[in-house]
Amino acid sequence: MIARNGAAFRQRWGRGADAQFDDSDPAIPSLSKRSDLASGSWALKDGGDEVVLLNAAGEVEDAVAYGSGNYATLGLTGELNARGDFTLQRVPGAQFPTVREVRHRFLAAPPHPFETRSLPTIPSTTHPSLDHGLMALWGSLGAYSNFTDDYTAPPHYLGAASGAVGLDFVALADPLGASNELAVELMEHVGATAVQPQPVRIPAWAWQSEAGDDAIIYSPQPAAFADQSGLRQFLLNGGGVAQWTNKTPPIMAGVVATFADDLEAPSNLSQLVKRWRSAAAPLIPSGNTNPPLPGLSPPAPRYTGLAAAGPNLSQLLEALQARRGWLASTPTIWLTLQAELPDGQTRWMGQQMQPTGNVRFNLFYGDKTGEVAGLSLWRNGSPVQQLDFPPADGRWSVTLDAEPDSFYFGVVTQADGDFAVTAPIRILAAPASTQTGDNRTNLPPVASGNSAASGAKSANSSSHGIEPSHGQASGAPGSLAAAKLVGLDRWVEFRAVVIAPPGLFNNSMYVAEPAPNPESPLAGLGVNVYLRSGDFPVLQEGDWVLVRGMLDTFRGEMEVLLQEPGQIWRIGPDDPLQPLPIAVAEIGESLEARLVTFEGVVQGWSRDSIYLSDPSNPNAPAVRVTVRSSLDWRRPYVNKGEIWRVTGVVSQFATEAPWNDGYRILVRYKTDLQRIND
Known part of the structure; x- marks a missing residue:
């Protein structure tokens, strides 16, 4: 420990330094200046300087610059600055000369000159089991490292700090280009153990348009665009998904979450409903808090919970894309919402459905700490039913009519003020009383529905007079096979692979599910996708897509009817299916x-x-x-x-x-x- 003024240092910290620049404290050795190595004053400048550590042979063992110091002369990159009275403290895991980006090597924190800074310890954790084989996972969808101005922690330190408070994932929302491969490597390996790895890093960056639009984009494909139009096309083409961080999200395919760090429950939940209405979508209310860091403890933390199939990146992204999430003030609370329809179908939070009667809304609450809480089911800005204390198993069901043009969501509040809010289930507006068809041709309209007397073609295979075969049998929830069996004029959502891309058959394209084959992936059950207005996103044969639309028929052929391009969304590429x-x-x-x-x-x-x-x-x-x-x-x-x-x-x-x-x-x-x- 080297002090500029030894006496002042002893007075402040109660102990002497190992050396001093001046002779103010006779008990501390004073350093002498070697003018053959450097010139200038015998002190470090507050505004910026360089420090080099040499060994006995005069070789550079370490080097650092800060503020306005000359980084390039020392072969360093980046820029270090300490906010207020914080000091710059070296952290493990990023050693010179292997790591020359100074922001990876130093943390800005309150001074503790006699302590060695170590990484936060990541304890072992558990993942509570949810319905349908899913698990509860928590994280931040908008954390910031010192690669963003005014933030203090290197990415890998931030990752360890996130793990220390029980987070399973973290999305670093530093500006485009700030993240790099070294940050990824350090976050994956430094501070992690075989038993408990660092939280999964979701690739992300912060975006702002020239008009002041703000979003966090989740994608491994860096891309730059100046306005909403560019972002819209990027998301529509399957480049990634986004969280809208302004308070009025637009109607845009690929926006799956909305900023909710300002949310309090139950006092301002109406603000959240306004954002859902602005987007016309059941977005995840997103928590973006940094974990507690030295000298910085968030006064009102907000985290994001996801109901995912597992803790790896692809499973987290799938949950994010499906909008199966909740906002939580602590990373111990889970809360899920499902709607069970009279025919046995289930809709998860983050999905939408037609208005219907006799819907059973199922809430599932839990807290790793075992704390009890009050549950409530909300419609738009008001609770429709409340329960002071949940049952021992945390499950509560409410049966009521799902009213049109509504957002139903679950809320849990605890005595200490902690809370959680689910993504909603959106109930669409009531359909028009008459159907006029899509006017594709001058041909007479085709009957649709389930009435055998009308000659209509039912979505149930038994109404076709055929046995389920070649993939016609029902599949898992969310599959195309299951979607085709729910009945005509019903809202469906599924994932499938493009087999006939847009541009071949006017406003139609075809998608299919893979039929497993040990030698090559055969195309399984398929369906026509018809877009009533607008243009399909850019899609290639083999691309995975998410489709949300209404089952219909035209001239006897079943189809999924889309009203606008945002109802089909590219997930990513894959090999084309074989015939x-x-x-x-x-x-x-x-x-x-x-x-x-x-x-x-x-x-x-x-x-x-x-x-x-x-x-x-x-x-x-x-x-x-x-x-x-x-x-x-x-x-x-x-x-x-x-x-x-x-x-x-x-x-x-x-x-x-x-x-x-x-x-x-x-x-x-x-x-x-x-x-x-x-």
Whole structure:
């Protein structure tokens, strides 16, 4: 410990320094200046300077600069500044000369000259179990390191401090470009143990438009854009998701959370409802507090809880994208909300649904500390039912009608003031009393619904007169298979893979679920996605997408109807799915919207189509293979008797009720049609 003035140092701290610059304290050794190594005054400047540690051989062992010091001369990067009366203190894990970015090496904190700064200890933790195999995880979706002005802690120190208070994840919202690979490496390894790693770092950066819009973007793909339009396109193309940190979030696909650090429960929950209405979406109320740091303890901490399948990055991002989260004033409280519909379907917090009666809202509360709390279910800005003390298992159910144009959410409050608020379940506005169709053509409207008397085609496979096959059987919640069985005119949400991207079939595209195969991923159950207005996001074959829309039919073919582009959202790329090998005779209802491949013998042709029969049974009815006029290529010339290999999507365009005919194959690319004989 070296003091500028030894006597003043002893008076302040009660102990002598190891050395001093001047001779003010006779009990402390005084250092002498070597003018062959440096010039200038024999003192460090408050505004900025450099310090170099040499060994006996005159070699540099360590170097640091601060303030306006000359970093470049010492081969250093970054800039160090201490706020107020804080001092700069070295932290473990980032040693010179391996680490030359000074912000990784020093923490700004109140002075404790006789203490060695160590990393906060990360204790072991547990993850409470939630419904459907999920677990409760806590974190900050907007923490800041000293790579942002006026903040004090290096990223890896901030990560350890987050783990020390029980956080499972942290998103560093430093400006774009401030984060780097070294920060990631240090956060993953320094201060972690095999038993308890550092919290998962969610890649993120803070964004601000020239107009003053503020957001935190969660994405591993750094990108710069000047305005809302650029951000909207980035999110629409699946670049990431975002939290809106202004108080009036826009209607924008990919915005999954809203700033809620200013929230108090129950006093200003109406402000949160205003933000949900502004976004027209059930956003996660997000907590963005830094963990307690030396000299800095947040007076009103706010953290984010997520109901995730596990504690790794992909599982956390999935929960964030699905908006399965809650705001908590302490990282020990969990609170979830689900809506159980009369038909047994379930909607999680963060989802939306049509208004309906007799909905059972299920809340599940717990606190790692065991503290009891009062529960309440809110509709918009008011509680609809309250419970002073939860049952021993923390579960409480309320059955009521889900009123249109509403946000239902759960709130828990404890005697000491701690609280939690869930993301809401949004109840859509009541549908119009009449349906006018989408006016795609001048053809008469197609009946829809579940009435067999009307000849309508039901979403239930038993109403089609077929057995569940080729992926038609029900799947897990959130799957396309489960979505297709809920019934027409019902809101669905699922994830699937693009098999026919936008731009091929006008306002339609096709998606499918993978059907597991040990050799290659076959395309499983599929569906047509129709966009009523606007343009699809940029999508490629193989991209995973999240789809939210209404089940409908057109000319006998089931489809998911989207009102605007924000209802389909790119999650990320993957390998294209492979077509299912079939025979011509199999083509029908059970394969509707499947990507298939087969061989057929040419029996005839028309302007845009080829008619192929089964090579093993040429006299059987032929199937129509259509090259849509929307494609940028035309049907090839063919001759009777030729054998062609076809790859395409099974579609239906029935001519009249009961809409049971009109099956055809829609090819996508020129390579989907291959002649295999001369």
